[in-house]
Amino acid sequence: MAELRNSDSQYYKALVVEESPEGKFISSIRELPLAGLPQGELLIKVKYSGLNYKDALSASGHKGITRRFPHTPGIDAAGIVVESVVPEFAPGDEVIVNGYDLGMNTSGGFAEFIRVPARWAVHRPANLSLKECMIVGTSGFTAASAIYEFMKHGIAPESGKILVTGASGAVGSMAVAMLSTAGYKVVASSGKTDAVEFLKLLGAEEVIDRKDVDDQSGRPLLPGRWVAALDTVGGNTLSTVIRSTADRGIVANCGMIVSDKLEVSVFPFILRAVRLVGIGSAETPMHTRLELWDLIGSRLKFPEMEKIAQCISLEEVPEALSAMLKSAATGKFVVKI
Numbered sequence: 002m003a004e005l006r007n008s009d010s011q012y013y014k015a016l017v018v019e020e021s022p023e024g025k026f027i028s029s030i031r032e033l034p035l036a037g038l039p040q041g042e043l044l045i046k047v048k049y050s051g052l053n054y055k056d057a058l059s060a061s062g063h064k065g066i067t068r069r070f071p072h073t074p075g076i077d078a079a080g081i082v083v084e085s086v087v088p089e090f091a092p093g094d095e096v097i098v099n100g101y102d103l104g105m106n107t108s109g110g111f112a113e114f115i116r117v118p119a120r121w122a123v124h125r126p127a128n129l130s131l132k133e134c135m136i137v138g139t140s141g142f143t144a145a146s147a148i149y150e151f152m153k154h155g156i157a158p159e160s161g162k163i164l165v166t167g168a169s170g171a172v173g174s175m176a177v178a179m180l181s182t183a184g185y186k187v188v189a190s191s192g193k194t195d196a197v198e199f200l201k202l203l204g205a206e207e208v209i210d211r212k213d214v215d216d217q218s219g220r221p222l223l224p225g226r227w228v229a230a231l232d233t234v235g236g237n238t239l240s241t242v243i244r245s246t247a248d249r250g251i252v253a254n255c256g257m258i259v260s261d262k263l264e265v266s267v268f269p270f271i272l273r274a275v276r277l278v279g280i281g282s283a284e285t286p287m288h289t290r291l292e293l294w295d296l297i298g299s300r301l302k303f304p305e306m307e308k309i310a311q312c313i314s315l316e317e318v319p320e321a322l323s324a325m326l327k328s329a330a331t332g333k334f335v336v337k338i
């Protein structure tokens with residue numbers, strides 16, 4: 002792989018998370034040498050990034066996400082190619098990078114520059130601005146991955162209701178908005194009473210309390226309430242969702258806000274032919290990645306996109322990340338670099 006030649010004298014601004022001798026993780030804005038960025042075929046000037054739960058974990062020192070500190074998180078970035086050594090991308094191209102190792106153990110999008118392998122980048126999809134791409138970000142891309150699975154499974158708007166759990170969160174709110182834009186009837190489950198209006202604005206037909214999807218009876222099958230569900234919560238919520246899915250329905254799980262454990266009998270699978278699919282957006286193969294961004298731009302782009310997003314500066318990122326960790330955040334934080 003050819004290497005880019007950087008000027009050692011150039012510096013860029015980045016959010017840096019460091020581990021103190023007492024084992025605390027502290028974030029600050031630093032000037033770093035461009036030459037310190039990892040190797041890669043594309044040097045990208047970041048215009049926008051977006052906040053994800055994984056960033057909050059990385060910034061708080063979760064070693065399952067980021068092993069080495071100091072580190073710059075930010076699993077999403079959108080910007081302009083400054084240097085390229087591959088023919089697929091030229092300086093001036095608008096590109097997005099989401100997933101792979103960006104922001105995990107590779108310096109991420111909470112910075113003025115990233116340097117990445119060309120195979121991680123996609124050209125900005127038609128019909129979406131760089132900012133809109135980052136409003137969507139990994140959370141919207143994950144929501145779209147689940148919707149893509151529902152569509153492949155033959156779930157159409159007339160098939161019945163679709164449940165979204167953790168609906169006021171980043172993935173959940175994207176899923177509610179995208180599903181309703183595509184014509185589906187959405188049931189949103191949320192623990193936040195003050196999020197009802199927000200979820201209805203995004204197109205939820207019904208908002209239920211998250212306790213309604215936390216069954217304690219232990220019954221192997223519950224009345225079928227939806228034909229498809231996107232669960233972001235895991236644990237007993239996922240178990241309840243599966244047991245409450247109608248005949249030949251589909252459940253997609255992407256998260257584990259409450260637990261990574263799943264206790265459920267096989268009855269929903271063998272008596273109702275319910276299908277359980279896992280969503281892992283980070284390593285989505287390129288052909289599916291392009292299809293998904295195309296789907297987002299053409300069928301899932303929703304009019305409230307700007308309303309859902311709160312635009313913040315790099316300096317405001319640490320506070321927003323800690324709100325995410327406390328589950329006190331609603332909607333999507335977009336970082337304007």
Ligand SMILES: NC(=O)c1ccc[n+]([C@@H]2O[C@H](COP(=O)([O-])OP(=O)(O)OC[C@H]3O[C@@H](n4cnc5c(N)ncnc54)[C@H](OP(=O)(O)O)[C@@H]3O)[C@@H](O)[C@H]2O)c1
Nearest residue numbers: 054143167168169170171172191192193256257280281282
């Ligand atoms: N697999 C992938 O590719 C992928 C990609 C992105 C994210 N994820 C995962 O998906 C999950 C959600 O991510 P996110 O970015 O949407 O996080 P988020 O913005 O923090 O939202 C999480 C939501 O979960 C709900 N919640 C919080 N505490 C809860 C509790 N005790 N019981 C039930 N629900 C609770 C809340 O929604 P309500 O108040 O509305 O209930 C909260 O807003 C995370 O586990 C994340 O790691 C996975």
